[in-house]
Amino acid sequence: MKHSFTIPHKLLCLGWVGIMVAATALPLQAQRTQPAASVDDYVYWGSPATYLNNQAKVAYPLIDRMLDAYPPAKEVDKHRQMALVTLDQFLHDADYQRRTAFYTFINNRLNRVSDKMDQAMLSGVRIYKLYNSGFILKTKKTTIAIDLVPGGTTAKPFLTDSALVEIVNRCDALLVTNSDNSHANRAVAKMFVDLGKQVLAPQGLWTKLGDEVLNVGGDTTQVVKLDKMTVNVLPGHYGNTSNNIYVIDLLGCGIIAHTGAQDNDNDWTWIDRLHDQYNVDILLTKSQNTHLEAMLKGFQPRVVITSHENEMESSVDKRDSYWATQKRLKRLADLAIPNVIMTWGETYEYADSESENISSSANKVYRDGRIYIERKGTLYTPSGIKVN
């Protein structure tokens, strides 16, 4: 059959077809050949601030990947050490607040915590480290938060509201050691109260927030029995301010102590002897402490996990670092107390001696009614003296 189209008509049709093909193909082509950044995009001459922002943008994801590849353990692997000391460098940048990469890093790490909290527990206790002195303890029976704070500012929190809600939903109770805002946050406490969950707080704090708030602590030790745990509230201090030291018996899943911001010379009289009263598995304690040695000797835990490093609200010189923690603990190596250095959003699993999983179990042994620390087959007294 002969086509009756005229030549101009044919051209017009071809033109339309061409336009349609081009319209379809061009975006695909653009997608395929969309230029990556060019070499010139990485020239920062005259723009030091842009340079530093982009350096942070490159570094934080590398740190993140390295930390994931080398998770917390009793022996610090050198890869992990590399990641932590690099992190210290970036977190001791006086202009960290200008680096969007910082917020991406901390938000992502803290936001991941709630997902990790969905992993079931069979034995022992899983410890989650949050911002500052914030921890979550999860056993197969219960989940509690200690000193959970969002950090940062209201406009730019480190732990976002949505992430906080997810975490609070997964917790059964909140314990707050002291009233300083690096440990206590009213909005967080209210989230627990609104969900009918128990909050243990120092005397005088949030007294009108709800019946769920139980003000504890005082001049003597107080024992509070909660569902699936017993909490011993010890009368600590931060200067002259009350600081509850919590020794939490997770009823077969481990005994965990959290010292909050403990720092008071008069309290050593009783802290020194705590190991006689409590068989602490894990001590969660502030690393930046001139009395760290005394604290460890007092509790004689099976494992110490430090806290309060890189409190971003502090000045750079006061902002503690992971490398300094490592140095401090190395100095106390003779105590033979294993340590685990964790950063934001990480977890560590601990199984106590009664649990089936003894792979991460500790090294405290009893002989003739006394406590010794076993390390590599050798016995030491808690103060680090070798026993023949």
Add this chain to the structure above:
Amino acid sequence: MRKYILSALLLLSLSIAAQTSGENPNADHFIYQGYLSDYKLGQASSAFNAIDDMLQTYLPGKEIPLPRELALVSLDQLLHDTDNDATEPFYTFINKRMQRVLKDLDRPVTKGLRIYKLYNDGFIIKSKKATVAIDLIPGGPNDKPFITDSIIYGIAGKCDALFISHIHADHANLNIAKSFAARGKRVIVPNGVWVGVDSLIQPIEVGGVETDIEFEELDLTLHVLPGHQDNIYNNINVVEFHGEGTVAQTGDQWNGPDLSWIVNVYKHYNIDVLMPNCWIHDMEESIRGFNPKLIITGHENELGEHSIDHREAYWVTIKKMEAMPNLNIPYVLMTWGEWYDYLK
């Protein structure tokens, strides 16, 4: 009122000064409140040690594993913080690494080339028969060079010739050049540089043209290509180690018109390893012009007088290489005191 406020401010500053003067009483506990510079020193020391350890574990190669990449970025961060400039941890770090080069230079090369990276744009290339230094300098100020005299002159003492790309102090050091001449070793410098200093310190005779120089005793030929940094002569040194490989080091090549002939270098020379300044003018076209089999960049983290925006980080080099995916030429990213064995 104003007087009172000023007095109060004065007292406050005096009290802060008093607080931060003298020795840190909590140094044993690694607590640094009020002692920022001590903190920074401690941090730098820990970081440099960790970096050195990691770089020793993950050596230079065509792939950069995560731990090595992180170590390099960590180093970038340290070296882009001017508080760490000329501090003891920095000196310890760089000298420890250069000491290893000094020791390794005694290890024979049986085949191919061993390429050592030194400070800034400094390289040493060692073959079975020759050890050649390019742009070897100690770095840093004259009164406290980055690399100690014993190490840098020890390194120089193990080299058979020195080629200098251009006169800038971050590439050329007259005392180093003289040390070569004193040992009867030739030093090739650009036209007009150090004229008459020593008969063995030899400026090429004519500027702006290609010059070939034979080193029969070393079994190599030096081809000096007439590059420029802006308007000054910048020798691009193409060193042909007969039978072992040919390397090209571009000095501070930065000149638009030179690109007209640089794009054709590959037609005249079969370059094995190109060592371009990491900020070379028109990087992609320049590299295409040499068409090497391998790229090893130089000039990252020049400390000296450069502001941090032009210190050129290792991560920036990685990004630049990633931005040229069509080059299809492998690269090895090296830092101070490292070496890489190249076989044709």
